[in-house]
Amino acid sequence: MSINTKKLSSPKVGVVSLGCPKALVDSERIMTQLRSEGYQFTDTHQNADVVIVNTCGFLDSAKEESLASIGQAMKDNGRVIVTGCMGAEPEQITAKYPNILAVTGPHQYEQVVEAVHDAVPPAHDPFVDLVPEGGLKLTPRHYAYLKISEGCNNRCTFCIIPHLRGDLVSRPIHHVMFEAEKLVNAGVKELLVISQDTSAYGIDTKYAEYPWKGARRKTKFLDLCEALGDLGVWVRLHYVYPYPHVDEVIPLMAEGKILPYLDIPFQHASPKVLKAMRRPGNQEKTLERIKAWRDICPDLTLRSTFIVGFPGETEEDFEELLEWMQEAQIDRAGAFKYENVEGAPSRELDGHVPEEVKQERYERFMEIQRQISEDKLQAKIGQTISVMIDETDGEGGADARSMGDAPEIDGKVLLRDAQGVKAGDVVKVTVEDADDYDLYACLSSDT
Numbered sequence: 186m187s188i189n190t191k192k193l194s195s196p197k198v199g200v201v202s203l204g205c206p207k208a209l210v211d212s213e214r215i216m217t218q219l220r221s222e223g224y225q226f227t228d229t230h231q232n233a234d235v236v237i238v239n240t241c242g243f244l245d246s247a248k249e250e251s252l253a254s255i256g257q258a259m260k261d262n263g264r265v266i267v268t269g270c271m272g273a274e275p276e277q278i279t280a281k282y283p284n285i286l287a288v289t290g291p292h293q294y295e296q297v298v299e300a301v302h303d304a305v306p307p308a309h310d311p312f313v314d315l316v317p318e319g320g321l322k323l324t325p326r327h328y329a330y331l332k333i334s335e336g337c338n339n340r341c342t343f344c345i346i347p348h349l350r351g352d353l354v355s356r357p358i359h360h361v362m363f364e365a366e367k368l369v370n371a372g373v374k375e376l377l378v379i380s381q382d383t384s385a386y387g388i389d390t391k392y393a394e395y396p397w398k399g400a401r402r403k404t405k406f407l408d409l410c411e412a413l414g415d416l417g418v419w420v421r422l423h424y425v426y427p428y429p430h431v432d433e434v435i436p437l438m439a440e441g442k443i444l445p446y447l448d449i450p451f452q453h454a455s456p457k458v459l460k461a462m463r464r465p466g467n468q469e470k471t472l473e474r475i476k477a478w479r480d481i482c483p484d485l486t487l488r489s490t491f492i493v494g495f496p497g498e499t500e501e502d503f504e505e506l507l508e509w510m511q512e513a514q515i516d517r518a519g520a521f522k523y524e525n526v527e528g529a530p531s532r533e534l535d536g537h538v539p540e541e542v543k544q545e546r547y548e549r550f551m552e553i554q555r556q557i558s559e560d561k562l563q564a565k566i567g568q569t570i571s572v573m574i575d576e577t578d579g580e581g582g583a584d585a586r587s588m589g590d591a592p593e594i595d596g597k598v599l600l601r602d603a604q605g606v607k608a609g610d611v612v613k614v615t616v617e618d619a620d621d622y623d624l625y626a627c628l629s630s631d632t
Contacts, residue, residue, distance in 0.1 A: 204241025327609030414442030
């Protein structure tokens with residue numbers, strides 16, 4: 186049998202990955218395992234021998250999207266395996282689609298692979314079916330998500346993640362670093378550190394120590410940041426709960442070891458609302474910490490998310506949030522209108538806010554954030570900054586990101602006359618103009 190015949194006969198799998206970057210990493214791990222066993226992947230349901238749908242169940246709207254994706258896969262193919270957060274409550278899926286081949290919960294990689302084996306056995310040839318050193322990725326080659334833990338120990342009233350994914354389980358630091366090093370060796374130029382609660386890393390292991398590169402490192406937030414900072418690539422921190430020890434990583438940002446970027450989901454500013462959410466409630470102290478962080482690292486970019494229309498939120502509470510935003514000057518912020526998610530304790534709270542009020546508050550919040558973003562970006566005109574190239578158009582134009590821009594969720598730096606650059610390059614550019622969320626620039630003479 187020829188190599189070409191062998192490849193054509195290999196089973197084909199379709200993959201739909203929904204939800205957050207943590208789910209994306211799960212999909213990548215599943216794909217990497219299947220690819221190592223000889224499976225091929227296809228972009229169309231019709232050409233697949235089986236379709237995997239990795240679901241999101243965080244919000245009701247996400248569940249609806251997941252069910253719609255499952256329905257489309259069933260219609261187009263009929264042989265569907267479901268995994269991810271919605272799989273933690275399989276009856277939601279099987280009630281609507283009883284002919285699903287299998288349903289597994291979040292981060293149950295082995296069960297997903299076994300279900301694929303049952304549906305279509307592998308046809309593996311180790312001389313033909315090779316896996317890249319960094320595994321298979323759904324992201325561009327030059328950046329990758331690095332998941333450091335599963336689950337969460339917090340019990341925010343609006344969130345069902347602990348119910349879906351369990352309590353915090355941190356990966357040993359040498360396992361994380363081994364994966365990070367493999368990714369860098371495979372050409373990754375930016376590592377995006379993710380988990381449900383990144384700054385809680387290692388608490389469940391009592392900060393267990395492991396050998397790494399001739400020294401012993403603790404499974405701990407600061408130790409991880411220090412070790413990642415030695416790899417010589419951009420390191421971006423996401424989903425950082427604002428514990429006091431977060432202060433310790435700011436000097437690493439000022440030194441250029443990790444990116445001056447913190448993604449902290451503050452959620453609100455009213456102490457009353459934060460208490461109902463079971464979140465930290467002293468936002469005045471948080472403002473003091475933000476000021477201290479910026480004193481140490483003036484280039485720090487803060488990204489955050491907020492919920493408007495939480496049960497019991499009054500107009501006074503919302504005005505307090507807007508005032509806090511003006512004072513905190515959060516660089517990148519998004520808002521969600523509260524959703525009454527099935528199974529969340531917040532469903533039982535009094536004072537649910539009408540949808541039209543939620544919408545009105547959402548629009549007011551986003552207008553405040555637009556103004557903050559516009560002012561901050563206008564101040565960058567004339568500056569020379571470092572950017573990473575994401576994509577080129579072949580005609581001299583390129584899409585790039587600054588150190589303050591995470592892929593997919595933040596703004597872009599749009600370049601002109603950028604001939605000769607390629608994805609993954611880090612170059613110096615001079616900012617020429619700005620709008621509400623994006624910068625416009627050209628290559629600097631320093632590049």
